[in-house]
Amino acid sequence: MKSNIILAGVGGQGILSIAAALGTAALENNLHIKQAETHGMSQRGGAVVSHMRISDKPIASDLIQMGTADLILSVEPMEALRYLPFLSERGYLVTNTTPFINIPNYPEYEKVMEEIHRLPRFVAIDADGIAKEAGNARASNMVMLGAASPFIDIDFSKLEDGIREVFARKGEQIVEVNLKAIRAGRQFAQENK
Amino acid sequence: MQKHLLLGVEAVGQGAIDGGMSGVYAYPGTPSTEITEYIQDNELAIERKLHSKWSANEKTAYETALGMSYAGKRTMACMKHVGLNVAADAFINSAITGVNGGFVLTVADDPSMHSSQNEQDSRYYAKFAMIPVLEPSNQQEAYDMAREGFALSEEAGVPVMLRITTRLAHSRAGVAMKPVLDENQLSMPQDSKQFVLLPAIARRRYKSLLEKQAAFVKLSEESVYNQYIDGDEKSLGIICCGITYNYLMENYQDEACPYPVLKVSQYPLPEKQLRKLEAECDEILVLEEGYPLVEEDLKGYFANGTQIKGRLDGSLPRDGELNPDLVGKALGKEIYQGIPVPPVVANRPPALCQGCGHQDAYEAMNEVLADYGKGRVFSDIGCYTLGALPPYETINSCVDMGASITMAKGAADAGLVPAVAVIGDSTFAHSGITGLLDAVNEKSNITVVISDNESVSMTGGQDSSAQGKIESICEGLGVDPAHIRVIVPLKKNHAELVKLFREELEYDGVSVIIPRRECIQRASRRKRNQSRHANH
Ligand SMILES: Cc1ncc(C[n+]2csc(CCOP(=O)(O)OP(=O)(O)O)c2C)c(N)n1
Numbered sequence: 013m014k015s016n017i018i019l020a021g022v023g024g025q026g027i028l029s030i031a032a033a034l035g036t037a038a039l040e041n042n043l044h045i046k047q048a049e050t051h052g053m054s055q056r057g058g059a060v061v062s063h064m065r066i067s068d069k070p071i072a073s074d075l076i077q078m079g080t081a082d083l084i085l086s087v088e089p090m091e092a093l094r095y096l097p098f099l100s101e102r103g104y105l106v107t108n109t110t111p112f113i114n115i116p117n118y119p120e121y122e123k124v125m126e127e128i129h130r131l132p133r134f135v136a137i138d139a140d141g142i143a144k145e146a147g148n149a150r151a152s153n154m155v156m157l158g159a160a161s162p163f164i165d166i167d168f169s170k171l172e173d174g175i176r177e178v179f180a181r182k183g184e185q186i187v188e189v190n191l192k193a194i195r196a197g198r199q200f201a202q203e204n205k
Numbered sequence: 206m207q208k209h210l211l212l213g214v215e216a217v218g219q220g221a222i223d224g225g226m227s228g229v230y231a232y233p234g235t236p237s238t239e240i241t242e243y244i245q246d247n248e249l250a251i252e253r254k255l256h257s258k259w260s261a262n263e264k265t266a267y268e269t270a271l272g273m274s275y276a277g278k279r280t281m282a283c284m285k286h287v288g289l290n291v292a293a294d295a296f297i298n299s300a301i302t303g304v305n306g307g308f309v310l311t312v313a314d315d316p317s318m319h320s321s322q323n324e325q326d327s328r329y330y331a332k333f334a335m336i337p338v339l340e341p342s343n344q345q346e347a348y349d350m351a352r353e354g355f356a357l358s359e360e361a362g363v364p365v366m367l368r369i370t371t372r373l374a375h376s377r378a379g380v381a382m383k384p385v386l387d388e389n390q391l392s393m394p395q396d397s398k399q400f401v402l403l404p405a406i407a408r409r410r411y412k413s414l415l416e417k418q419a420a421f422v423k424l425s426e427e428s429v430y431n432q433y434i435d436g437d438e439k440s441l442g443i444i445c446c447g448i449t450y451n452y453l454m455e456n457y458q459d460e461a462c463p464y465p466v467l468k469v470s471q472y473p474l475p476e477k478q479l480r481k482l483e484a485e486c487d488e489i490l491v492l493e494e495g496y497p498l499v500e501e502d503l504k505g506y507f508a509n510g511t512q513i514k515g516r517l518d519g520s521l522p523r524d525g526e527l528n529p530d531l532v533g534k535a536l537g538k539e540i541y542q543g544i545p546v547p548p549v550v551a552n553r554p555p556a557l558c559q560g561c562g563h564q565d566a567y568e569a570m571n572e573v574l575a576d577y578g579k580g581r582v583f584s585d586i587g588c589y590t591l592g593a594l595p596p597y598e599t600i601n602s603c604v605d606m607g608a609s610i611t612m613a614k615g616a617a618d619a620g621l622v623p624a625v626a627v628i629g630d631s632t633f634a635h636s637g638i639t640g641l642l643d644a645v646n647e648k649s650n651i652t653v654v655i656s657d658n659e660s661v662s663m664t665g666g667q668d669s670s671a672q673g674k675i676e677s678i679c680e681g682l683g684v685d686p687a688h689i690r691v692i693v694p695l696k697k698n699h700a701e702l703v704k705l706f707r708e709e710l711e712y713d714g715v716s717v718i719i720p721r722r723e724c725i726q727r728a729s730r731r732k733r734n735q736s737r738h739a740n741h
């Protein structure tokens with residue numbers, strides 16, 4: 013198996029928690045991983061991206077080539093579009109629909125969504141709303157991981173294990189909320205892909 | 206073997222601990238910061254009481270590490286590329302003194318300037334100092350090189366540079382760890398004059414450094430990190446430095462690379478392998494992250510004029526970070542362009558956090574400075590540099606750490622009065638103090654704003670070494686205590702801030718205004734940690 017995943021968002025939105033859960037799951041499966049992150053200045057509310065590569069064979073580059081991402085997973089709709097050149101012809105775009113507006117020239121929301129709906133394969137999900145229903149608005153990133161899970165070649169149970177491990181430190185209740193969130197996200201994607 | 210998922214920087218930290226290092230000395234700077242943070246949090250490092258506290262700047266860090274090496278122990282200094290400019294005097298001279306205990310200098314370069322003022326290539330510094338360089342191509346090599354770099358330094362008798370770049374620093378991969386080595390015992394240098402660079406001794410030491418150069422080349426030729434990988438297609442030979450090896454291999458995923466490849470991860474360049482590549486191949490393509498150092502070196506190197514391709518002849522861009530697509534293009538491969546970015550996508554630059562104290566300082570300054578006219582605010586490097594962007598656009602310069610106070614003084618000397626400097630607490634401690642002394646000695650008409658958020662925030666909220674000492678430092682330098690003014694930058698204090706700025710701008714002499722409020726990110730991190738500790 014091989015998955016090239018672009019994780020996108022805005023500094024402070026915590027896309028690295030998604031990467032951590034995914035990475036832990038991949039490691040459990042004895043897969044190879046490379047994951048390039050954005051640290052530094054952009055974390056201050058700028059555009060951030062992480063290139064995540066998972067494979068059963070050794071991986072060469074830390075960066076994904078143009079047009080070869082199997083998945084763009086974005087926690088913000090405009091940020092999802094920023095990395096389109098990476099998407100492969102058969103790739104999926106999975107994005108949260110809640111905009112993060114911290115710039116004066118944020119485009120009209122409808123125009124952003126129009127561009128997303130133009131793609132042949134996408135899932136647009138109200139991760140914040142679903143997370144709230146699951147019991148904690150802060151679990152929206154795990155809703156997103158759930159929504160992306162049908163397009164990642166890793167056993168869903170392993171992703172759940174990844175969440176257990178990543179959130180274990182924060183207590184059983186937080187683990188449960190996040191598990192509920194990932195399951196809800198997955199269900200939505202399966203019904204709306 | 207069980208692998209650990211580590212960032213490149215974490216791999217360096219772990220490698221240093223496992224290599225028997227006794228202390229790391231560093232000043233934060235992206236993308237090098239997490240090396241020291243990793244060591245600060247590591248159990249074995251804590252148990253061994255390895256030194257890992259932050260230094261005031263890169264020069265103090267480097268010199269302190271040199272002192273530890275003098276005493277026979279293994280040590281690492283870490284910094285970002287521009288930090289080496291600050292430590293350059295110590296660095297160049299340490300190649301001449303040589304080392305006692307193994308000394309690895311880890312420098313993190315930032316091609317494409319993700320978080321920096323420039324993309325200078327530290328390999329030039331190593332060449333200037335004439336010391337060996339290790340440049341890992343992956344996280345495992347980063348670990349191995351940090352671990353084994355001390356022994357190399359002890360064998361070579363000089364500091365060794367470990368050069369990483371942003372991409373490797375901030376990318377995770379599985380790393381297999383090796384046995385932990387013991388620390389060195391305390392021991393004096395064999396030659397008691399080794400570290401005394403008086404001209405007569407320095408000339409002798411310098412000659413010995415020159416004599417070692419051939420041995421360094423030999424070390425490179427025999428290094429496990431430099432590999433010659435043969436290929437049948439001899440029309441082209443490829444030299445891959447550090448991480449570029451991965452970008453090359455990414456272009457040959459389902460097939461072997463047909464061209465002979467020289468993978469270089471230890472410098473000086475391995476001459477034997479170079480000559481072989483040249484003898485066998487018609488042309489040579491050089492892939493290197495940063496400046497075209499190897500490419501420049503090789504131009505005119507070979508007697509028969511073999512054509513060298515790379516960043517200088519346009520095969521690759523002259524600036525910026527490389528990636529698999531740029532390398533593919535240089536190899537003549539068809540690159541799939543993907544779907545273009547739709548025009549509706551707007552830029553999203555970084556910005557000050559909502560509620561940040563720097564904002565309140567800028568609000569007040571803008572109001573007062575409106576009366577004086579634009580263009581008189583010299584600033585520095587830190588979160589507050591974002592005040593150059595809308596909506597504030599308060600500051601007019603950001604050059605290097607410490608340059609705010611000194612440039613303001615120079616402009617005031619030229620007649621631009623009053624001139625204003627805006628500097629952060631950590632930057633003030635790093636290299637603002639000496640500039641302020643110059644200004645005090647000449648009674649310059651400048652107003653220095655030390656925007657104190659009690660944190661080194663731009664790099665993630667490390668401890669600032671001037672914490673709790675800023676007023677006394679200013680007083681000690683001779684600033685009139687009546688013109689050292691501390692205020693809490695909050696919206697509700699806006700009127701008071703404005704009044705204070707106005708008074709101090711009117712004062713003909715050096716005044717220091719200290720808006721002081723803890724960085725809100727650091728405050729919330731501190732509270733989270735407290736509640737976590739309370740729960741356990
Ligand atoms: C010579 C050098 N060393 C390190 C850095 C990295 N760096 C940029 S800003 C900064 C910290 C600034 O801290 P402070 O002045 O307190 O401002 P704050 O970010 O907290 O507002 C550092 C370490 C640099 N740019 N140059």
Ligand code: SF4
Pocket residue numbers: 056556557558560561562563588658662663724725726727
């Ligand atoms: S990290 Fe701290 S200092 Fe930097 S912008 Fe945010 S609140 Fe301000």
